[in-house]
Amino acid sequence: MLNVFQYTKDITEIIDLVQEQESWKAICPSPQKADMFREIINELGLGDKVQVLTISKFVADILALGEEINKVSKSQLLMDLWTLWKIKINNDYEKYRFCFDLFTEIRSYSLSSEIFVDLKDLIEEQYHEGITLFNAYFNSLEIVDEQRSYNLVGDLFGNSDLDMSYIFWGYDHLNANQIDMLKRMGEAVEVTVPIASNILTNCDNLDWPTWLTTQDYEDSTSDEKEIEVRAYEVPKGRISEYLEEINETRNSNIVHIDKTLSLQKINSLFFDKQNFKVSYELFNHATEDVFNHLNELFKQGKKLEANLFVDKISEISLKYLKENKLSEFKVSLTLKETIQKFIEQSELNENIEIGDLKCVKEILSLDLPRSSFVSLVDSDDLGIYERDFLLKNFTNGKNFLFVEQSSSASLQDSFKFSNELMSVLSAFGPLQSKKYEVLNLKNLLSSFFIKGGEIIFESGAFENSIEWDDILKDIKFDIIDISKSNRPNSLEEKKYTSQKIKRISATRVQSYIDCPRKYYLDYVNKLDIGARSKDIIGADIKGVVEHDVIENYVKDNSEWSDSKHLEIITESFENILETSGVTSTEIMKKSAEAEIVAYTTSTIKELLNAKKDLGLKLEFEVDISDFNDTASGRIDLLVDYNGKKYIFDFKRSSFGIPTKTDFEKYNKIQLWYYMKVLKDAGHEIGGFGYINLSELDTSLIYLCDEESILFEKLFSDCKVQKLKSTMEEALVSFSEVFNKIINDIENEEKYIPAPKNAMICSFCMAGPVCPKSDSEID
Numbered sequence: 001m002l003n004v005f006q007y008t009k010d011i012t013e014i015i016d017l018v019q020e021q022e023s024w025k026a027i028c029p030s031p032q033k034a035d036m037f038r039e040i041i042n043e044l045g046l047g048d049k050v051q052v053l054t055i056s057k058f059v060a061d062i063l064a065l066g067e068e069i070n071k072v073s074k075s076q077l078l079m080d081l082w083t084l085w086k087i088k089i090n091n092d093y094e095k096y097r098f099c100f101d102l103f104t105e106i107r108s109y110s111l112s113s114e115i116f117v118d119l120k121d122l123i124e125e126q127y128h129e130g131i132t133l134f135n136a137y138f139n140s141l142e143i144v145d146e147q148r149s150y151n152l153v154g155d156l157f158g159n160s161d162l163d164m165s166y167i168f169w170g171y172d173h174l175n176a177n178q179i180d181m182l183k184r185m186g187e188a189v190e191v192t193v194p195i196a197s198n199i200l201t202n203c204d205n206l207d208w209p210t211w212l213t214t215q216d217y218e219d220s221t222s223d224e225k226e227i228e229v230r231a232y233e234v235p236k237g238r239i240s241e242y243l244e245e246i247n248e249t250r251n252s253n254i255v256h257i258d259k260t261l262s263l264q265k266i267n268s269l270f271f272d273k274q275n276f277k278v279s280y281e282l283f284n285h286a287t288e289d290v291f292n293h294l295n296e297l298f299k300q301g302k303k304l305e306a307n308l309f310v311d312k313i314s315e316i317s318l319k320y321l322k323e324n325k326l327s328e329f330k331v332s333l334t335l336k337e338t339i340q341k342f343i344e345q346s347e348l349n350e351n352i353e354i355g356d357l358k359c360v361k362e363i364l365s366l367d368l369p370r371s372s373f374v375s376l377v378d379s380d381d382l383g384i385y386e387r388d389f390l391l392k393n394f395t396n397g398k399n400f401l402f403v404e405q406s407s408s409a410s411l412q413d414s415f416k417f418s419n420e421l422m423s424v425l426s427a428f429g430p431l432q433s434k435k436y437e438v439l440n441l442k443n444l445l446s447s448f449f450i451k452g453g454e455i456i457f458e459s460g461a462f463e464n465s466i467e468w469d470d471i472l473k474d475i476k477f478d479i480i481d482i483s484k485s486n487r488p489n490s491l492e493e494k495k496y497t498s499q500k501i502k503r504i505s506a507t508r509v510q511s512y513i514d515c516p517r518k519y520y521l522d523y524v525n526k527l528d529i530g531a532r533s534k535d536i537i538g539a540d541i542k543g544v545v546e547h548d549v550i551e552n553y554v555k556d557n558s559e560w561s562d563s564k565h566l567e568i569i570t571e572s573f574e575n576i577l578e579t580s581g582v583t584s585t586e587i588m589k590k591s592a593e594a595e596i597v598a599y600t601t602s603t604i605k606e607l608l609n610a611k612k613d614l615g616l617k618l619e620f621e622v623d624i625s626d627f628n629d630t631a632s633g634r635i636d637l638l639v640d641y642n643g644k645k646y647i648f649d650f651k652r653s654s655f656g657i658p659t660k661t662d663f664e665k666y667n668k669i670q671l672w673y674y675m676k677v678l679k680d681a682g683h684e685i686g687g688f689g690y691i692n693l694s695e696l697d698t699s700l701i702y703l704c705d706e707e708s709i710l711f712e713k714l715f716s717d718c719k720v721q722k723l724k725s726t727m728e729e730a731l732v733s734f735s736e737v738f739n740k741i742i743n744d745i746e747n748e749e750k751y752i753p754a755p756k757n758a759m760i761c762s763f764c765m766a767g768p769v770c771p772k773s774d775s776e777i778d
Helices: 011-019 031-043 055-063 074-088 093-107 114-122 125-141 146-158 176-186 239-246 263-269 284-298 306-322 326-345 354-367 387-391 405-411 419-425 435-450 466-471 506-514 516-524 539-556 562-580 586-614 660-664 670-680 727-746 758-762
Strands: 002-007 024-028 050-054 165-168 191-196 227-234 252-256 277-280 303-305 351-353 371-374 398-403 454-458 475-479 617-623 634-641 644-651 685-692 700-703
Touching (some): 031 050, 074 326, 093 125, 093 146, 093 354, 146 176, 252 387, 303 306, 306 326, 326 354, 387 435, 506 516, 506 670, 506 727, 539 617, 670 685
Parallel strands (some): 024 050, 165 191, 644 685
Antiparallel strands (some): 277 371, 303 351, 685 700
């Protein structure tokens, strides 16, 4: 019989049920959950009655009782189906990968071929052809994947004398095949799925628990009471600065809200006696190094003979061995074996393309060994844990939950496929939504806080989040003040010699406005800690090309021509790549060229039309030192119309454009400074703006001359803004602010880290090593 065991407070209420049977097997979704349940069972004194397994171990054990099956790994399927896709459809790996994911998603709902008919009108023809092809391949070879395994386990219980009782615990989701397996098992043996009452009463017909059974659940919502919790709010990214004051004894367990942890997250929370374990992709760096070498082979063409490719792998393998780079050596040997298997699959694979390289790289990531980092401590009494450990019964130290500002994103639904497709799939089984996960987290947090747990959260962690609003509905925070005076000052008290600025640039002054410490690193210490890859065509390179293309096209042409546009892009692109020393694969170049085409087309057409209709004088890359020899900088586009100057700066996206508020409060000073220089030189300003090359109509444009018709012809789709004061008044106010900033810079002695906002730190190269302890972020 399949039974949902409804518990009120926590899983320990299962004790009476377990004692009713001689022996049980508890099946958990992961080794971590299995360890937790084993600990719970042992604490209840039931260790001799319950054997705890992972679901993968359980499935493997049951299948071993039946006939031999053709079980194929995911890495092998990736290779087999990619070869099929190339033979029958095309050589676009990204489209293949999408189709592979779609096929595996569909199989988690139903193994019947009829489902493909229902989906035919909802997906592109090539994807429907792909999933039909993959399904035929599975059926012809009787391949047993994970989903088919659940089906076979259900069949074996239905046709055997298995009599053990089972508990399935710790699942955030059970898909349609897993639910069918449990139902088939329930026809032969006792199967129990423990779920908290307050979760069950909030589930609806789309949630997986309601697919298990039609039994009614006891409503427990009336028992909910408000819980008061000690809470500490810290600025984003700065938990390590406050942690010692929050936990003065350094005697704590910290549960991070994320479901998985990285070394970076561990480092910000770690004290010297805490236990932790974090997964580590042992060969990631080595794999990147090997494939960087191999990518070089594709720079001159799209294909490479397979035997030459294998020879190259052998060559770099020997090189790594001689250099004693054993990780790279291991990767290259494994890669060689994988490529040889790939070549043997089809004559089509006798030439290696960039898509094949992507496929093989993904296969290696699945097949290479993984490892973990663990802390070397005498005792595991205290530790740093991921979210699932909210279930753990902590017996030592204070217990904290840590919530980062970005946490709400992990609690929101994000389906890869269309709503129409998911609607069809929902008729076959429960959707894997975040609703159950949110309900479960709410239940875990209530239990954690009732036991005395406290919370540390980053500013803004719960803002504009429906999920967190629901989770915290019955929780009241008692915010504990964290005194800055008790925190150590990690910035060395040191005075620096003040400096007179000989040439003023907007970029330099903006750096100081953003953060004095950033200014120090850039312009006083002149520290260059930015790393540029010679294999990557970054946004900076694309931006330079785009500026160059717009200028060269508009200066030398009066009409639009697609072919001329592409010719100028190709020439400019090659020159700038050569000058910057950047090399890249052909596919990266083509991708970058396509982006440059998209980013420059609309702006060039706008400028050509306005130039023709109004007879505009257009100047590009204007050096402002021509107007003031103490000024430094270049104006992207300077337009002369009816005796007035219009100043424009090109940005690649809306992200580079300041908000209207930031601009008008002089928090972003680039255009203000250019206008000040031109005004001081005797020129009248008619208008100005930031031009968004990717979405022209989202540009930020201001008109100062109400009689001007310029913006009726140029950038006419953009909303034109007006200043609240006259241009004269605005520039006078700016000059006062600007002169004060220059005075502050020239008399600065400490360069204390004082970022204007958290985003400044996110894009500062010195962010990871900068001491920010002595100043608050606004």
